[in-house]
Amino acid sequence: MQTSPTLTRALTQPTARTPQHIGIMMDGNGRWARRRGLPRLEGHRHGTQNVQRALDACARHGIRVVTLYVFSTENWGRPKEEIDGFFKILGDVIESATRDFHAQGVRLIHSGSLDGIPARLAAQVRRAVELTRANDRYVLNVAFNYGGRMEMLRAAREILGAGIAPDALSEQTVDQYLYTAGLGDMDLVIRTGGEQRLSNFFPWQAAHGVFYSTPTLWPDFDEAELVRALDFYARCVAASGLARK
Ligand code: IPE
Ligand code: IPE
Ligand code: MG
Numbered sequence: 001m002q003t004s005p006t007l008t009r010a011l012t013q014p015t016a017r018t019p020q021h022i023g024i025m026m027d028g029n030g031r032w033a034r035r036r037g038l039p040r041l042e043g044h045r046h047g048t049q050n051v052q053r054a055l056d057a058c059a060r061h062g063i064r065v066v067t068l069y070v071f072s073t074e075n076w077g078r079p080k081e082e083i084d085g086f087f088k089i090l091g092d093v094i095e096s097a098t099r100d101f102h103a104q105g106v107r108l109i110h111s112g113s114l115d116g117i118p119a120r121l122a123a124q125v126r127r128a129v130e131l132t133r134a135n136d137r138y139v140l141n142v143a144f145n146y147g148g149r150m151e152m153l154r155a156a157r158e159i160l161g162a163g164i165a166p167d168a169l170s171e172q173t174v175d176q177y178l179y180t181a182g183l184g185d186m187d188l189v190i191r192t193g194g195e196q197r198l199s200n201f202f203p204w205q206a207a208h209g210v211f212y213s214t215p216t217l218w219p220d221f222d223e224a225e226l227v228r229a230l231d232f233y234a235r236c237v238a239a240s241g242l243a244r245k
Helices: 029-035 040-060 073-077 080-103 119-131 148-161 171-176 223-240
Strands: 021-025 065-072 106-111 138-146 188-191 210-213
Touching: 029 040, 040 065, 040 080, 040 138, 040 223, 065 073, 080 106, 080 119, 106 119, 138 148, 148 171, 188 223, 210 223
Parallel strands: 021 065, 021 188, 065 138, 106 138, 188 210
Antiparallel strands: none
16 A cells, blocks of 8 residues: 555545445455456455555545455455465555554554454554554544454443443443444445445444445445445435434
8 A cells, every 4th residue: 555645635524415434345356356367366465455545535525434344254264375365465565554544644443353363463453553543534444354243242242241231231332342432333335346245244333324336346446436336325315314413
């Protein structure tokens, strides 16, 4: 990922029809590579490089909270060489990307478990979260080794462990026990790569959200694609009156 000035420039002010929190299921890296006769890992490399471009586009459109699906708990089912290669790509970019994000005022949040993640990469993730903790211009929530059911089980265990009485349990309390505590509901979920599956992606947070699927493969997702997704969202909001409170 390269340093980009966009996140530090003046921003579009969000309107009632701008989603505040969007989630992106970055799918289609493998197909992107296959269509070019390249190894799958080249798709992951280009997909990883596309993150900064996508975040710049989000910033230009007034979006302050973005959740990215980087690696799901189900993705452990892939061949070991692909997983190892993908983690290596992440390890290669995380240090410089963290520095850039920090300079841009981005707070990094990690949703997911670091169990099973190579020790060096896990430490880099922890450091990125720690370094950017006080930033408040944007939030980038990285769903890495994340699964929605795992997150809800973890929340349930912690709630029970805290001794919260059944009658005292509210939706607000559950929210506080999720990785995304304080981030607010996910208004729009974009899935690239054309599938319509929800794939265990933030079932609680996206419960009232709009789902948008585009056939565009993740490495090709650009600002024009984002604008199409935002237009779709605005039309859904207008049709249903489901504007964020
Ligand atoms: C998404 O791209 C990236 C990850 C899940 C890590 P894929 O690797 O799923 O690409 P396709 O769906 O096979 O094209
Ligand atoms: C979803 O993509 C997960 C990520 C984008 C990280 P997959 O390609 O793993 O999707 P499913 O599990 O096949 O639906
Ligand atoms: Mg896929």
